[in-house]
Amino acid sequence: MSGFDLVMFDLDGTLVETAPEIMDAVNDALQRFSLPEVTQKQVDDWIGHGTLELLVKALAQITGFAPETVRASALLNQIVPVYNMAYNARCGTRSHLYPQVRETLVALREQRARLVVVTNKESRYTQVVLDVHQITSLFDMVISGDTFATKKPSPVGVNSCLERFSVAPERALFVGDSSIDVATARAAGVPVWMLPYGYNMGEPIAACAPDRVIQDISLLLNA
């Protein structure tokens, strides 16, 4: 039996392994502009601050320009719609739910916990991923990187969930895979558990000092 009334989940690297097809879509877009490809390791380490920021990092790496220069560039504006099309085509081709994700979400719902996604992925991409893996209906609320003016590690999204479902921070849990998730949960006073298999910008997860590291998401059920 889970001791939590509200469980908030990160998406990429926590519920769904998304990086392989994100890399495919980035490389599809780069190819259209005759730019060199990026590697899987680079993409893994760029996930965390949203897709637009991932594209900024990829273009900065390739062109040698500073990220702020890329953010203001025409190239970024041109590549975004091309990436969107590529991602829609790639989504679901090489992503998958991590083991026990669906079963655990269903069981938590049966235990009457509220379930929420809090991701930095922009909502257009979040929706495609949740739909393609048929888990949209398992969540009471979805907060994306562009839902509020600030994204994780700002606690705004987490605080809005606590308020919406009238849950005290200590009765909630944040489950994630990166230092961004730990910082977000800490800023909201919510306990935070980490899964070791996701994307933490190349850093070891122990360095983030979460309350617990769990090897498998089904361990949430015995909390």
Ligand SMILES: O=C(O)COP(=O)(O)O
């Ligand atoms: O899209 C990203 O960069 C991050 O997404 P996440 O917050 O679900 O890890």
